[in-house]
Amino acid sequence: MSEVIKLKKGLDIKLKGSAEPVMEVVPVPSSVALKPTDFPGLTPKLVVKQDDVIQVGDVIFYDKYHPEVVFTAPAGGKVASINRGERRRILEVVISTDPGSGSVQFRQADPQNLSAEEIKEQLLKSGLWPFIKRRPYGTIALPQEQPRDIFISTFDTAPLAPDYNFIMEGQLETFQTGIHALARLTHGKIYLGVSKTSVFTNIKQVEIRQFTGPHPAGNAGVQIHHISPVNKGEVVWTVNPQDVLFIGRLFETGKVDFTRIIALTGSEVEQPKYLQTILGTSVTSITERRLKKTGYSQRIISGNVLTGEKVKPQNFLGFYDAQVTVIPEGDEYELLGWATPGVKKFSASRTYLSRLFPRKNYILDANLHGGERAFVLSDQYRKVLPMDILPVHLLKAILANDLDKMEQLGIYEVIEEDMALCEFVCTSKIKVQSILRNGINTVIKELG
Numbered sequence: 001m002s003e004v005i006k007l008k009k010g011l012d013i014k015l016k017g018s019a020e021p022v023m024e025v026v027p028v029p030s031s032v033a034l035k036p037t038d039f040p041g042l043t044p045k046l047v048v049k050q051d052d053v054i055q056v057g058d059v060i061f062y063d064k065y066h067p068e069v070v071f072t073a074p075a076g077g078k079v080a081s082i083n084r085g086e087r088r089r090i091l092e093v094v095i096s097t098d099p100g101s102g103s104v105q106f107r108q109a110d111p112q113n114l115s116a117e118e119i120k121e122q123l124l125k126s127g128l129w130p131f132i133k134r135r136p137y138g139t140i141a142l143p144q145e146q147p148r149d150i151f152i153s154t155f156d157t158a159p160l161a162p163d164y165n166f167i168m169e170g171q172l173e174t175f176q177t178g179i180h181a182l183a184r185l186t187h188g189k190i191y192l193g194v195s196k197t198s199v200f201t202n203i204k205q206v207e208i209r210q211f212t213g214p215h216p217a218g219n220a221g222v223q224i225h226h227i228s229p230v231n232k233g234e235v236v237w238t239v240n241p242q243d244v245l246f247i248g249r250l251f252e253t254g255k256v257d258f259t260r261i262i263a264l265t266g267s268e269v270e271q272p273k274y275l276q277t278i279l280g281t282s283v284t285s286i287t288e289r290r291l292k293k294t295g296y297s298q299r300i301i302s303g304n305v306l307t308g309e310k311v312k313p314q315n316f317l318g319f320y321d322a323q324v325t326v327i328p329e330g331d332e333y334e335l336l337g338w339a340t341p342g343v344k345k346f347s348a349s350r351t352y353l354s355r356l357f358p359r360k361n362y363i364l365d366a367n368l369h370g371g372e373r374a375f376v377l378s379d380q381y382r383k384v385l386p387m388d389i390l391p392v393h394l395l396k397a398i399l400a401n402d403l404d405k406m407e408q409l410g411i412y413e414v415i416e417e418d419m420a421l422c423e424f425v426c427t428s429k430i431k432v433q434s435i436l437r438n439g440i441n442t443v444i445k446e447l448g
Contacts, residue, residue, distance in 0.1 A: 002194070002201070002208035002209060002210045003208075003209055003210065004210045004211075004212065005209060005210065005211050005212070005223075005226050005227075006211075006212050006213060007211065007212065007213030007214070007217045007222070007226070007386040008213060008386070009213075009214075009382070009383060009384060009385060009386035010157075010213055010214035010215050010216055010217060010384055010385075010386055010421065011214055011215060011348055011383075011384045011421055011424075011425065012157070012159075012214040012215055013159040013215070013305070013306075013346065013348075013362075013364075013424070014159075014346070014359075014360065014361045014362060015159045015160050015265075015266070015267065015305065015327075015361055015362060015363075015364060016266075016267040016361040016362060016363050017160060017265050017266040017267045017268070017269055017272045017325075017326075017327075017361075018160050018265060018272060018361075019160070019162065019163070019263040019264065019265050019272045019273050019274055020271070020272060020273050021163070021166050021274070022271075022273040022274065023261070023273070023274045023275075023276060024273060024274070024275050024276070025275075025276045026275045026276060026277040026281070026285055026286070027285075028075070028097055028099050028278070029097060029277065029278070029281045029282045029284075029285035030096065030097060030282070030285075031080060031094055031095060031096050031097060031282055031316075032074050032075045032094075032095050032097060032278060032279070032280040032281055032282065032316065033092040033093060033094045033095065033280050033282075033316035034060050034061070034071055034073070034074070034092065034093050034095075034280055034319070035091065035092040035093075035280075035316065035318070035319065036061065036071075036090050036091070036092075037091060037092075038318050038319040038320065039130065039139070039140060039319070040137075040138070040139050040437065040440075040441070041137075041139050041441070041444060042063055042140070043063065043064040043065060044061040044062070044063070044064070044071075044090050045061055045062055045063075045064045045067075046060070046061045046082065046090065046093070047059045047060060047061055047062065047070075048060055048061075048079050048093070049079065049082070050079050050080070050081060050082055051078060051079060052078070052079045053077070053078050053101070054073050054076055054077065054078070054079065054095065054101070055073065055076045055101050055102045055103055055104050056072075056073055056074070056075055056076045056101070056102070056103040056104065056255070056256060056258075057072045057073065057103055057104030057106070057126060057127065057255065057256040058072060058073045058076075058104055059071070059072055059127065060072060060073055060093050061090070061093065063140075066142065066143065068124050068143055069124065069129055069130065069140060069143065070124065070125070070127050070129075071127050071130060072104075072126060072127025072256060073095060074095075074256075074258035074278050074279035074280045075095055075097045075101075075258070075278055075280075076095075076097065076098055076099075076100075076101025076102060076103065077095050077096045077097040077098035077101050078095065078096045078098065079093065079094070079095055079096075080094045080095060080096040081093075081094045082094075092316065094316075103255045103256065104126075104255070104256070105254055105255065106122060106125065106126050106250060106254050106255065106256070107122055107251075107254060108251065108252070108253060108254030109251060109254075110177075110180070110251070111177065111180045111181035111184060111251050112180050114181075114184065115184070116184045116185055119181050119184050119185060120143060120185065122250065122251070123181075123247065123250075124143060126250055126256050127256065128243075128246055128247055128250060128256065129141070129143065130319070131239060131240065131243035131246060131247070131320075132237050132238075132239055132243075133237065133238045133239070134147070134235055134236070134237055134238075135151075135220075135221065135224060135230050135235070135236050135237075135238060135412075135413075135415075136230055136235075136411070136412035136413070136440075136443075137412075137415070137440050137443075137444060138221075138415030138416070138440070139444075141235075141237050142235075145235050146186065146187065146235075147185065147186045147188065147235050147236050147237040148186070148188045148228075148230075148234050148235060148236050149186060149188040149189050149190070149191060149228060149236045149237075150182055150185070150186050150188070150189075150190045150191070150236065150237045150238070150239065151190075151191045151193065151220050151223060151224050151227070151236060151237070151238050151239075152190065152191070152192050152193065152206075152220070152238070152239050152240075152241060152244065153193040153218050153219065153220045153223055153238075153241075154192055154193060154194050154195070154198060154200045154241050155193070155194065155195040155198065155211075155218045156218045157214065157215035157216060157217050157218035157219075158215055158216075158218070158304040158305075158306055158307070158417075159215070159304055159305050159306065159325075160263070160265035160266065160272075160304065160305075160323070160325055161218070161263070161304060161323060162261070162262075162263035162274070162322050162323055163263075164200075164241050164242075165197070165198065165199045166274065167241075167242065167261045167274070167322075168199055168200070168241065169199075171245055172199065172200075172202075172203070173248075174245050174248035174249055174252060175200075175203065175241065175244050175245055175248055176203055176204065176248070177247075177248035177251055177252055178244035178245060178246075178247035178248035178251075179203060179204070179205055179206060179244065179248075180205065180251075181247050181248070181251055182239065182244070182247065183205045185237075186237070189206075189207045190205060190206045190207065191206065191207050191209055191223070191227055191228075192206040192207065192208050192209070193209050193210075193211055193218070193220070193223040193227075194208055194209070194210050194211070195210070195211065195212075195218075196210065196212060198210075209223065209227055211223060211226075213386065215421065216385075216386070216417070216418060216420070216421060217386070219417055219418055220238040221238075221387075221413065221414055221415060221417065221418040222386055222387060222418060224236060224238075224413070225386075225387045225388070225413055226386075229413060230412050230413055231412075232407065232412060240320065240322070242260055242261065242322055243320075246258065258278050258279035258280075259276060259277075259278055260276075260277060260278060260279050260322060261274050261275070261276050261277075261322065262274065262275045262276075262277055262281075262286060262317070262321075262322055262323065262324055263275075263322065263323045263324070264286060264287070264290060264324050264326075265323060265324070265325050265326075266301075266324075266325040266326035266327050267326075267327055267328070267363040267364075268291055268292050268294065268298045268326040268327060268328060269290060269291060269292070269326050270290055270291060270292050271290070279317075279319070280316050280317060280319065281316065281317055282314075282315075282316055282317075283300060283302070283311050283312065283313050283314070283315050283316065283317065283324070284313045284314065286317070286324050287300060287313060287324065287326065288313075291326055294328075296328055296329065296331075296332055297328070297329035297331055298326055298327070298328060298329060299326065299327055299328070299329045299330075299365075299366045300312070300313065300324065300325075300326050301324065301325040301326070301327070302315075302317045302318045302321045302324060303318060303321045303323055303324075303325070304323055304325055305325055305327065305364070306417070306420035306421065306423075306424060307416055307417045307420050307433070308321065308323070308325060310366075327363075327364060327365055327366060328363065328365035328366070329365060329366055329367075330365025330366045330367030331367070345362070346362040346364055348380075348384075348424065348425040349380075349425070368429055370429055371429060372428065372429045372430060372431070373428050373429065374428060375392065375395075375396070375428055375430065376427045376428050377392070378427070380422070380425045380426065380427065381419075381422040381425070381426075383425075384421040384422060384424075384425055385418070385419065385421065385422060387410070387413065387414070387418070388410075389409060389410035389413060389414065390409055390410075391419060391422050391432075393405075393409050394406065394409040394410060394411060394414075394436075394439075395430070395432065395435050395436070395439075397409055397439075398411070398435055398436065398438060398439030398442070399435065401442065403442070403443065403446055403447065406439055406442075406443060407443075411436075411439055411440065411443060414436065415436070415437075415440070416433040416436055416437055419432050419433065419436055420432070420433060
């Protein structure tokens, strides 16, 4: 029986609009995109130009400082546009899809019969390497590194998060193939974090650890902290369950298959459910004719409400996102505002009457109800962060640009998603995630 790790700190935000266990196959979208902005620290170098005809798996751009790390097309067709921002920064490469464009052929083989170098070469050439992230920093893994261990969280506790037990129906053999490939890349262990009811308990070549407790119990960073923390000089890798499927499909078929299942969730969705589409699909293909018709503004989020990015219908989903959330914008005038009794409102601090009359779920909007102000010294952060670090002191060290203090206070152990709840409960409206990423970037720049 696997070890059970019980977490008490954290917070489950019970939002209305969780996805029903219903699957809909979405037609191939007219356009998809790869966005270099999805990868912290990446300096992209383009391989294609506008109007080039490409196949699935063709290289679109690569990392300037690690040329072996390439990013390949999730769909074939024609390069429709290369959109740039300030100082000609590449924001996205848009591809007009053509289902008959074909696919690049890679090696089809059982990863158990391949060497670590052969598997690494396959992952690099196919463009699947960027799905492997490293800790510390939460950036793309470096090919020359040997990870101490690999961590995969098979459940997500974020608000309205997709159910991987449902997503994996009929795909566990492919998942196992992906595990066989990853196992060749480390001399350590592959740790599989599972929930109480999990379909992953019979997976081989892994160490199972069961976690119980509120969000962020499903975060890989929290699981690493409680299983085997990252010390200075050590590197571990993390992979998302659906990305393990990408790796498994590559070795089973010899082709890249970026089919991804997206959970369309939120109170503004007519029928929250799962949609089968492809990586980098357009937001329109996910939300069109699926949202409620209301008289107020709606916010579409690529990802969950805590860590996701606000997008418009003409935008594209994030590279790592398996969820789209739609909630009210919250820009309408509210009589009395925060002074209302709050019978229908959710409060992390339990200051509303809803504490006495709790609801099964809540409709929350994106209104911050106030602006940023000075830090308030309290134990708010401590209550929602199940890690042995001092979050307020870490943030202050980052703001003071004190590298020694950042190291001592645990910056190697956390990324944005691990401290997202701190930002949610913060009385001072501090932009915790943005400050943390600035600190991580400083450490990378100064210490490597």
